[in-house]
Amino acid sequence: MAATAQSFDVLVVGSGASGLAAAVSAERAGARVALATKGSLQANNSSKAQGGIQASFGADDSPDQHGQDIWRSSHETADMRLVEVLTGDARSAIHWLEELGVEFTKENGGYRLARCGGSTAKRLLQVGDRTGHAITKQLREAWEAGSGTSFLNAPLHELAELDGLWRARVGNLTVDAGTVVLAAGGRCYAVAEERGELSTNHPNATGEVTRIALDLGAEARDLDALQYHPNGGAWPPNMQGYSIPETTRAYGAVLVNADGEEFTDSLGPRDAVSQAIFDEVEKGKGVTTPDGRPAVYLDTTRISEDDAEISLPYMLRRYRGAGIDPLKDKILTYPVLHYQNGGLVIDTDAETTLEGVYACGEIAGGTHGRNRMMGNSLLECVVFGRRAGRAAKEKASA
Numbered sequence: 001m002a003a004t005a006q007s008f009d010v011l012v013v014g015s016g017a018s019g020l021a022a023a024v025s026a027e028r029a030g031a032r033v034a035l036a037t038k039g040s041l042q043a044n045n046s047s048k049a050q051g052g053i054q055a056s057f058g059a060d061d062s063p064d065q066h067g068q069d070i071w072r073s074s075h076e077t078a079d080m081r082l083v084e085v086l087t088g089d090a091r092s093a094i095h096w097l098e099e100l101g102v103e104f105t106k107e108n109g110g111y112r113l114a115r116c117g118g119s120t121a122k123r124l125l126q127v128g129d130r131t132g133h134a135i136t137k138q139l140r141e142a143w144e145a146g147s148g149t150s151f152l153n154a155p156l157h158e159l160a161e162l163d164g165l166w167r168a169r170v171g172n173l174t175v176d177a178g179t180v181v182l183a184a185g186g187r188c189y190a191v192a193e194e195r196g197e198l199s200t201n202h203p204n205a206t207g208e209v210t211r212i213a214l215d216l217g218a219e220a221r222d223l224d225a226l227q228y229h230p231n232g233g234a235w236p237p238n239m240q241g242y243s244i245p246e247t248t249r250a251y252g253a254v255l256v257n258a259d260g261e262e263f264t265d266s267l268g269p270r271d272a273v274s275q276a277i278f279d280e281v282e283k284g285k286g287v288t289t290p291d292g293r294p295a296v297y298l299d300t301t302r303i304s305e306d307d308a309e310i311s312l313p314y315m316l317r318r319y320r321g322a323g324i325d326p327l328k329d330k331i332l333t334y335p336v337l338h339y340q341n342g343g344l345v346i347d348t349d350a351e352t353t354l355e356g357v358y359a360c361g362e363i364a365g366g367t368h369g370r371n372r373m374m375g376n377s378l379l380e381c382v383v384f385g386r387r388a389g390r391a392a393k394e395k396a397s398a
């Protein structure tokens, strides 16, 4: 590694929602923070997230009920210590985002809450259908307004412990830091490329930072459990790989086969809905897209115009721009690779099994077990990003 190193208290790797939440939190706690990211600050999966973020604000809901839904959806594989933190910190995470300027969609004096797959209550807060864009924009502005240093186009490619510090190579730079927060996301883009499949992910979702941590001896769990989003766009070509928001189904859309029959609970857990689609196509009851791909229909004509205009404006614009009106015609859909459920093992402060190395967001495992519910990833980014940032600052100054 090159000899001249720049020194910081905390180095954050990645500029998605989790990395930005960690960087802002560490910086506001008084740390000298550097954030190194592979491309621009905006290049990440978090900005693409549409559907929303879960938090139990409903009168018939509670953090415990949210936690039980996660336990069930994960097929009893989630780490309940992490789930308790996730659901317990959810409301304060939402209020923190609001303080940063995120304006969640409201109705009747409260949040407009939707029910997402696997949930027993309406719990999904939204900013139209560009929730991730809104959250990352405000986090980015908060980060840029602080005194932290950004290293752009600076992918992490080496990390080593050196005299009680962590020395990192990011791009051509050498950075020393007391603690490191790994927030580099998942690997579904790379896996889809290898398998010749479609993915919803940003091209930077390639997973090499997980590999660096594993080579240093970090423990991981459920790395084999990759999630398919049940509703990838299958047609027209410019919508292939688009993640049709799950809120379409929350607002009444249902999956139907070639004969127009409903074949599954459209609001079941993600893995169950994806499997039902695979099975229906396997039985010969699917349809084929004009370019020969398997698909079923998502009957979006059942969504009311009001719900669509408030909660799905971006989806409507995208499809109408491609010549299809989802409120008049069913759309073609098929599951696409979407999310890395597992990842690096962390504790409730997001510290990995390597002392002084933290992990938050999609790169971490346990919170969702082997099957994530929609809306819990953005929440995980904010809840564990904040915890990682604060704990990394504390340890760096100890």
Ligand SMILES: Cc1cc2nc3c(=O)[nH]c(=O)nc-3n(C[C@H](O)[C@H](O)[C@H](O)COP(=O)(O)OP(=O)(O)OC[C@H]3O[C@@H](n4cnc5c(N)ncnc54)[C@H](O)[C@@H]3O)c2cc1C
Pocket (backbone or CB within 6 Å): 013, 014, 015, 016, 017, 018, 019, 036, 037, 038, 039, 041, 043, 044, 045, 046, 047, 048, 049, 050, 051, 052, 053, 054, 131, 132, 154, 155, 156, 157, 183, 184, 185, 186, 200, 201, 202, 204, 205, 206, 207, 208, 209, 243, 338, 339, 360, 361, 362, 363, 374, 375, 376, 377, 378, 379, 381
């Ligand atoms: C299309 C889409 C829709 C989604 N919708 C929702 C939703 O509605 N609700 C929800 O909760 N979740 C949703 N998700 C999932 C969620 O958005 C992501 O899982 C989450 O935002 C991941 O955040 P992150 O910060 O962990 O990673 P990312 O946002 O992917 O950020 C990772 C960052 O690390 C950087 N990076 C990668 N490798 C390196 C390296 N070697 N060195 C330095 N930097 C590196 C990347 O450039 C990027 O900046 C959606 C995901 C997609 C793709």
